[in-house]
Amino acid sequence: xxxxxxxxxxxxxxxxxxxxxxxxxxxxxxxxxxxxxxxxxxxxxxxxxxxxxxxxxxxxxxxxxxxxxxxxxxxxxxxxxxxxxxxxxxxxxxxxxxxxxxxxxxxxxxxxxxxxxxxxxxxxxxxxxxxxxxxxxxxxxxxxxxxxxxxxxxxxxxxxxxxxxxxxxxxxxxxxxxxxxxxxxxxxxxxxxxxxxxxxxxxxxxxxxxxxxxxxxxxxxxxxxxxxxxxxxxxxxxxxxxxxxxxxxxxxxxxxxxxxxxxxxx
Numbered sequence: 001x002x003x004x005x006x007x008x009x010x011x012x013x014x015x016x017x018x019x020x021x022x023x024x025x026x027x028x029x030x031x032x033x034x035x036x037x038x039x040x041x042x043x044x045x046x047x048x049x050x051x052x053x054x055x056x057x058x059x060x061x062x063x064x065x066x067x068x069x070x071x072x073x074x075x076x077x078x079x080x081x082x083x084x085x086x087x088x089x090x091x092x093x094x095x096x097x098x099x100x101x102x103x104x105x106x107x108x109x110x111x112x113x114x115x116x117x118x119x120x121x122x123x124x125x126x127x128x129x130x131x132x133x134x135x136x137x138x139x140x141x142x143x144x145x146x147x148x149x150x151x152x153x154x155x156x157x158x159x160x161x162x163x164x165x166x167x168x169x170x171x172x173x174x175x176x177x178x179x180x181x182x183x184x185x186x187x188x189x190x191x192x193x194x195x196x197x198x199x200x201x202x203x204x205x206x207x208x209x210x211x212x213x214x215x216x217x218x219x220x221x222x223x224x225x226x227x228x229x230x231x232x233x234x235x236x237x238x239x240x241x242x243x244x245x246x247x248x249x250x251x252x253x254x255x256x257x258x259x260x261x262x263x264x265x266x
Contacts (some may be wrong), residue, residue: 105122
């Protein structure tokens with residue numbers, strides 16, 4: 001894929017994600033319907049659906065041969081990453097969007113023949129735009145982000161970790177996770193996977209651990225974090241699958257392997 005085409009995709013994605021953000025902010029001042037999906041904490045609103053449809057319309061009009069994989073399932077069924085695939089979360093952090101009206105983001109990852117080329121994460125209410133282009137660096141509001149600290153130790157690290165995994169649960173050895181929580185500098189949970197990735201890229205966090213993310217949660221973040229020297233794997237250290245759900249450890253490369261020793265699946 002030529003650099004001219006990559007740049008055009010980058011320009012279009014940036015224009016559309018900012019426009020979608022404005023539409024979301026306008027919608028927040030009006031009544032909107034809220035539904036549940038898997039459970040009472042897994043929400044979807046008509047704003048999510050409208051935002052996803054906005055991207056589908058823009059992409060299909062300009063790039064009719066491209067595919068769209070979105071959280072709300074409004075695009076076509078995507079079973080392969082052949083060609084160009086836009087992986088979109090129209091509102092990542094819908095629970096925050098509904099209850100706090102902040103700490104949510106729009107996420108766009110553009111993959112070409114399975115390779116992540118362009119990623120955008122837009123923190124709508126903070127008006128912070130993160131972007132990454134393969135081999136061209138990562139940026140926040142147009143300023144290039146520095147590589148993450150290669151000398152970081154686990155004891156100095158801030159970890160994105162939901163309290164679900166440090167209390168009795170069906171997925172992880174909670175005693176090891178409690179040990180991890182005691183050994184690191186601190187833990188935080190923001191309720192938006194995209195923002196947790198963005199915060200690793202800009203140094204706010206040093207790692208993020210979770211046991212259940214979908215491709216649209218991580219597609220953009222993986223590209224952005226990679227461009228500052230971070231690494232993203234499943235909790236067993238294996239490669240992430242972009243067409244299925246995943247366990248995820250995204251971290252500063254300096255602490256990634258040590259982190260894996262604490263994360264023991266049941």
